[in-house]
Amino acid sequence: MLGTIAGAVGPRPELIAFAWLAVLCVALATIDLIVYRLPDRLTLPAYPALAALLAGAALLNSEPGKFLRAVLAGAVLAAGYLLLALIRPGDLGLGDVKLAGPLGMVLGWVGWPSVLFATALSFVLCGLVGVVLLAVRRADARTALPLGPFMVYATFVVLLVTPGQ
Numbered sequence: 712m713l714g715t716i717a718g719a720v721g722p723r724p725e726l727i728a729f730a731w732l733a734v735l736c737v738a739l740a741t742i743d744l745i746v747y748r749l750p751d752r753l754t755l756p757a758y759p760a761l762a763a764l765l766a767g768a769a770l771l772n773s774e775p776g777k778f779l780r781a782v783l784a785g786a787v788l789a790a791g792y793l794l795l796a797l798i799r800p801g802d803l804g805l806g807d808v809k810l811a812g813p814l815g816m817v818l819g820w821v822g823w824p825s826v827l828f829a830t831a832l833s834f835v836l837c838g839l840v841g842v843v844l845l846a847v848r849r850a851d852a853r854t855a856l857p858l859g860p861f862m863v864y865a866t867f868v869v870l871l872v873t874p875g876q
Contacts (some may be wrong), residue, residue: 712737712867719871724771725820728764729870732757732817736863739810743859749806757813758785765820777820784819784826785812791830807858814866825869832865833858 720726743749769778789812796803818826844850
C-alpha cells in the first residue's frame with residue numbers, strides 16, 4: 712500500500728503525512744474489524760501529528776492554502792460525523808467521529824471534492840456490504856458493521872485516483 716501511495720503522490724513532502732496516516736489506518740481498520748472500536752490512544756494523537764506533517768509539507772511546498780484547507784476539512788468532516796452521531800445515537804460511534812478529522816485533513820489537502828466523494832463512498836460501501844450480508848443471511852437488520860474500515864478504504868481510494876495532488 713505504501714508503494715502505491717508513493718507512486719500516486721510522488722516525491723513531494725506530503726507523502727510523509729499520507730504514508731504515516733496509511734500505516735496508522737491499517738492498525739485502526741484492523742482493530743475496528745475485530746472489536747468494533749477505534750481507540751482514542753490512536754485516533755487523538757493523529758490530529759497534532761498529521762497537522763505537523765502537513766504544516767511542514769505546506770512550508771516546503773509554499774502552499775499555505777492547502778494546509779488551511781486541510782485543517783478546515785478535518786474540522787468540518789469531524790463536525791459532520793459528530794452531527795450524525797448525535798442525530799442517531801448508537802448508529803455511529805465516537806471513534807468514527809474522531810477518525811473523520813485526520814481523514815478529512817488528508818482529503819482536504821487534495822481538495823473539497825475529495826472530501827465529499829470519500830465520505831459518500833464510505834457510506835455507500837458500508838451499505839453495499841450490509842445488503843450483501845443480509846442477502847446471504849449472515850446478518851439481520853440489527854447487525855452492526857464497523858464504519859472505520861470503510862472510511863479508511865474510501866479515503867485511500869480517493870487519494871489514489873485523484874489527479875493533481
